[in-house]
Amino acid sequence: MTQKALETPTPPTLAEHSNGFRLRAETLTVPTRNRVELINITERLAAQVRSSGIRDGLAVVSSLHTTLALFINEFQGALLDDICTFLEESVVRNRYYKHNDPAHSDCDRSNADAHLRALLLGHHLVLPIRNGELLLGTFQSVILAELDGPRERALQLQILGTG
Amino acid sequence: MTQKALETPTPPTLAEHSNGFRLRAETLTVPTRNRVELINITERLAAQVRSSGIRDGLAVVSSLHTTLALFINEFQGALLDDICTFLEESVVRNRYYKHNDPAHSDCDRSNADAHLRALLLGHHLVLPIRNGELLLGTFQSVILAELDGPRERALQLQILGTG
Amino acid sequence: MTQKALETPTPPTLAEHSNGFRLRAETLTVPTRNRVELINITERLAAQVRSSGIRDGLAVVSSLHTTLALFINEFQGALLDDICTFLEESVVRNRYYKHNDPAHSDCDRSNADAHLRALLLGHHLVLPIRNGELLLGTFQSVILAELDGPRERALQLQILGTG
Numbered sequence: 028m029t030q031k032a033l034e035t036p037t038p039p040t041l042a043e044h045s046n047g048f049r050l051r052a053e054t055l056t057v058p059t060r061n062r063v064e065l066i067n068i069t070e071r072l073a074a075q076v077r078s079s080g081i082r083d084g085l086a087v088v089s090s091l092h093t094t095l096a097l098f099i100n101e102f103q104g105a106l107l108d109d110i111c112t113f114l115e116e117s118v119v120r121n122r123y124y125k126h127n128d129p130a131h132s133d134c135d136r137s138n139a140d141a142h143l144r145a146l147l148l149g150h151h152l153v154l155p156i157r158n159g160e161l162l163l164g165t166f167q168s169v170i171l172a173e174l175d176g177p178r179e180r181a182l183q184l185q186i187l188g189t190g
Numbered sequence: 191m192t193q194k195a196l197e198t199p200t201p202p203t204l205a206e207h208s209n210g211f212r213l214r215a216e217t218l219t220v221p222t223r224n225r226v227e228l229i230n231i232t233e234r235l236a237a238q239v240r241s242s243g244i245r246d247g248l249a250v251v252s253s254l255h256t257t258l259a260l261f262i263n264e265f266q267g268a269l270l271d272d273i274c275t276f277l278e279e280s281v282v283r284n285r286y287y288k289h290n291d292p293a294h295s296d297c298d299r300s301n302a303d304a305h306l307r308a309l310l311l312g313h314h315l316v317l318p319i320r321n322g323e324l325l326l327g328t329f330q331s332v333i334l335a336e337l338d339g340p341r342e343r344a345l346q347l348q349i350l351g352t353g
Numbered sequence: 354m355t356q357k358a359l360e361t362p363t364p365p366t367l368a369e370h371s372n373g374f375r376l377r378a379e380t381l382t383v384p385t386r387n388r389v390e391l392i393n394i395t396e397r398l399a400a401q402v403r404s405s406g407i408r409d410g411l412a413v414v415s416s417l418h419t420t421l422a423l424f425i426n427e428f429q430g431a432l433l434d435d436i437c438t439f440l441e442e443s444v445v446r447n448r449y450y451k452h453n454d455p456a457h458s459d460c461d462r463s464n465a466d467a468h469l470r471a472l473l474l475g476h477h478l479v480l481p482i483r484n485g486e487l488l489l490g491t492f493q494s495v496i497l498a499e500l501d502g503p504r505e506r507a508l509q510l511q512i513l514g515t516g
Binding site for chain 1 (some may be wrong): 314
Binding site (some may be wrong): 036050052053074087094119124125128131139143145146147151153156181187 | 411424436474
């Protein structure tokens with residue numbers, strides 16, 4: 028079956044709420060295993076949304092690190108390899124960066140590439156919640172991009188809306 | 191008149207609200223006509239904000255597709271051509287991608303370029319609402335980027351704030 | 354001390370609130386001094402969050418200009434130079450753009466590069482608030498990117514959550 032056939036849009040629906048604001052704030056930790064690594068966190072976020080009891084609203088997931096990014100895309104092995112190649116070519120690791128030069132910087136991680144790749148991808152996502160579930164398209168996954176691991180990483184999750 | 195002369199900042203204003211939370215959730219559909227197409231959805235969003243009756247808050251518009259992006263910029267024909275050229279040069283369509291290779295992927299759309307271009311642009315926007323109106327700068331438009339059309343596409347719109 | 358040692362994740366905490374929604378909307382102005390300039394606005398936003406009295410929620414900061422962007426990264430002189438170099442190389446200023454060509458455009462600022470650089474970076478950020486404070490990672494700063502200054506610029510700040 029082709030992607031075109033599958034990616035049928037959800038039928039239009041309208042929900043309206045007054046009052047009853049709820050918010051849940053939580054810090055999640057994620058261990059990473061490689062310098063560059065793409066991790067699918069969709070199911071983990073979806074479970075947090077379900078357990079929050081919030082029916083309609085937003086889930087905001089924020090990286091608490093400069094070299095840890097978040098993005099939405101299809102979590103398919105071949106495409107993930109293409110995404111890594113794209114990041115490597117868009118921001119080459121082994122060239123001169125001031126941030127990696129001890130004459131200009133006190134950072135000893137030589138991770139300028141990781142900072143610039145995170146700049147391209149972004150550090151947070153705002154996701155809709157509908158009927159108590161994270162609402163994503165058929166092929167959309169929420170992907171964490173470790174760009175200078177391995178490390179123990181932290182994400183902030185703010186879930187808000189009506190209960 | 192130059193852009194500099196026109197782009198006068200709004201005078202600082204402060205609004206504070208307690209209680210009275212309201213939320214409206216809606217799915218919008220957008221048909222697209224070309225493989226790559228930039229569509230101005232500002233007026234459509236502005237009308238939804240007005241009809242929601244929400245006075246101060248946020249409008250969050252989310253693409254429900256991996257190859258449909260959203261961004262803010264000036265909606266001027268010449269600039270839109272420059273943006274398309276930029277996307278074509280930043281992510282070349284006709285080169286080797288694993289996602290387009292039947293030996294590695296079950297996707298038959300050969301749309302790796304569309305996935306990577308969406309990665310650059312992003313899949314959602316969070317827009318301020320003030321005094322019952324979508325608040326944008328003089329030259330800012332909300333632009334939908336179809337990157338692998340034509341298709342019938344869906345956007346989720348979450349409008350929340352105080353009524 | 355290395356970045357790895359410092360960037361310890363915050364211990365997981367959970368806060369849940371019902372009702373008591375509060376929202377504060379404000380327009381901030383920022384003068385810029387150069388054509389391209391990166392300005393650290395973290396402390397200014399953190400002060401606004403503190404004065405709002407909102408305990409848990411979100412701060413959404415939005416550029417009200419097409420050529421003014423916002424991003425999160427480390428505010429270190431050497432890295433800021435690398436970021437500027439990256440922007441200059443990713444979007445070259447002195448090449449042909451339709452937007453800069455009087456035959457195709459009524460814009461006399463020749464600022465197509467600024468529009469495309471803003472496209473790469475994005476125009477808004479959504480930041481978590483926890484315990485009455487803007488929550489950022491140890492090395493994260495909120496950075497304003499003037500891409501076609503100098504000018505007087507405006508940002509919209511929407512702070513919302515529970516008081």
